[in-house]
Amino acid sequence: MICYIGLGSNLGDRLENIRRAVDLLKASPGVGILRLSAVYETAPWDTDTKQPDYLNLVAEVETTIDPLGLLGLLGEIERALGRKRLEPKGPRTIDLDILYCGSQIVKRAGLTIPHPGARARFFVLKPLADLVPDFVDPQTQKTVARMLGGIGDQGRWRKFCEKIV
Known part of the structure; x- marks a missing residue:
């Protein structure tokens, strides 16, 4: 199954945090990374907490693991990389979210796929559009490109780097 995972970091060495998360994904049995988007730097979104800017990318992975696994x-x-869930929408060393798993729709306690915020967040849709605009x-039956075009850029952002390797 092809899944799309959002990765973000805004504490410490942000790019290194993302690199380490990608390396741990690569080393995980049943997970193969197919492609990575460019890395984008974005202002914190939908929070009242003052915090540093985020680095974000999306990984396209092929997995034999079910969505809950x-x-x-x-x-x-996240825990291996020092993530602590101290406050909702607060700063974090690493954040990993399942955005999509093929065309599956999953609604279970603690897991919703597609990710409930994916369709409205520039920092998700911009890197996702690098990989799969169609x-x-x-x-919603809307393409990633159409959803991205419908939300605007939601504030300050820039392409940070094309590749993390």
Whole structure:
């Protein structure tokens, strides 16, 4: 199954945090990274907390792990990289989110796919559009490019780097 995972960091060495998360994903049994988007630097979004800017990218992965197992793996990687969930929408060393798993729609306690905020967040849609602009959201039937065009840039952003390797 092809899944798209959002990665973000705004504490410490942000790029190194993302690199380490990608390395841990690569080393995980049942997960293969197919492609990575460019890395974007974006202002914090939808928060009243003063915090540093984020680096964000999207990874296209092929996995044999079911979505709940993938969520568990992402949580393990976050913890291994020092993620502490102190406040909602607060700063973090690393944040890993399942955005899409093929055309699956999942609604379970602790897991919703497509990610509930993916369709409205520039920092998700911009890097996702690098990879799959014609991907169709299974709930709205809109392409990534169309969703991105409908939200605007939501503040300050820039392409930070094309590749993390």
